[in-house]
Amino acid sequence: MLDGNGPLxxxxxxxxxxxxxxxxxxxxxxxxxxxxMLDQYKALWNISITPLRDAAKRLEAxxxxxxxxxxxxxxxxxxxxxLMEVFQLRIALEPLVTELATPHAPEAEVEAMTEAYIAAxxxxxxxxxxxxxxxxxEVIHDFVLAHCPNQRLARIMATLRDSVAWCRNAVIEKxxxxxxxxxxxxxxxxxxxxxxxxxxxxxxxxxxxxxTRDRTLKAMEGRA
Numbered sequence: 574m575l576d577g578n579g580p581l582x583x584x585x586x587x588x589x590x591x592x593x594x595x596x597x598x599x600x601x602x603x604x605x606x607x608x609x610m611l612d613q614y615k616a617l618w619n620i621s622i623t624p625l626r627d628a629a630k631r632l633e634a635x636x637x638x639x640x641x642x643x644x645x646x647x648x649x650x651x652x653x654x655x656l657m658e659v660f661q662l663r664i665a666l667e668p669l670v671t672e673l674a675t676p677h678a679p680e681a682e683v684e685a686m687t688e689a690y691i692a693a694x695x696x697x698x699x700x701x702x703x704x705x706x707x708x709x710x711e712v713i714h715d716f717v718l719a720h721c722p723n724q725r726l727a728r729i730m731a732t733l734r735d736s737v738a739w740c741r742n743a744v745i746e747k748x749x750x751x752x753x754x755x756x757x758x759x760x761x762x763x764x765x766x767x768x769x770x771x772x773x774x775x776x777x778x779x780x781x782x783x784x785t786r787d788r789t790l791k792a793m794e795g796r797a
Contacts (some may be wrong), residue, residue: 586620591628593618598637598648599735601742609638609646637739651740653793659736660786664779666730667714672775674720675766686716687763694756706752713759717778740789754788755781 594614597603611625629646632638636655640646649655689712693705714737721727758781765774 587624587627590614590618590620590624591631594625594628594632595635595637595735598632599739599742603648605648605650607648609648611646635735637735651793653790656740656786656789656793659733659740660782660789662733663737664782664786666726666733667717667782668775668779670721670723670726670730671717671762671766671778672771673723673726674717675769675771675774677722678716678720678766680767682716683763683767686712687760687767690756690760690763694760699750703750703752706756709759710752710755713762751792755785758784 594609603609609629611622611629614620614625615622629638629640633640637649638646639649689709693709694702696702697705718727718730721730758777762774762777762781765777
């Protein structure tokens with residue numbers, strides 16, 4: 574990940590500016606609904622305003638910002654509709670990614686991943702345990718994507734990762750012990766993959782995504 578305050582390589586300044594602004598949004602440093610002040614980044618990164626404006630247009634195309642003439646540029650809000658759209662795509666595609674990846678995933682790596690999830694859930698001081706669970710939370714999702722033999726499908730899924738991370742980071746602080754409910758679901762996916770049960774792994778991934786969607790919506794709506 575690019576350092577937000579480091580020097581820019583002028584050979585690829587447009588891409589770097591876009592990536593840095595994207596990271597500012599996805600990480601939550603720029604909150605949903607906040608104004609994107611290009612002049613501040615112009616001064617911070619010692620660049621002209623042009624690549625910043627171009628980056629804002631790219632981010633608008635990705636749905637991360639809204640550009641309003643004479644009003645300014647604002648980070649997009651993560652509302653119920655945006656969240657539902659992301660999960661509809663994930664629920665439709667990621668189980669298939671998992672099914673296709675299962676026969677190709679190296680056995681030793683699946684075994685190690687399963688053990689990592691189990692170890693993360695072992696008793697420990699709560700802060701330490703939550704940190705371990707957060708560390709492994711996305712491992713299974715990255716793993717199936719890496720071993721999916723359908724490269725077109727993998728590329729489509731990869732384009733969703735920023736939206737997934739953005740939604741996740743925006744709501745995670747509202748959910749106490751947010752990573753606990755996913756642990757058992759992740760282990761179920763791992764065990765199905767370890768058994769080379771492609772259909773079972775796909776079903777477990779689908780169940781996990783549906784449950785995650787429901788928990789996230791519940792958190793966004795402030796329901797207990």
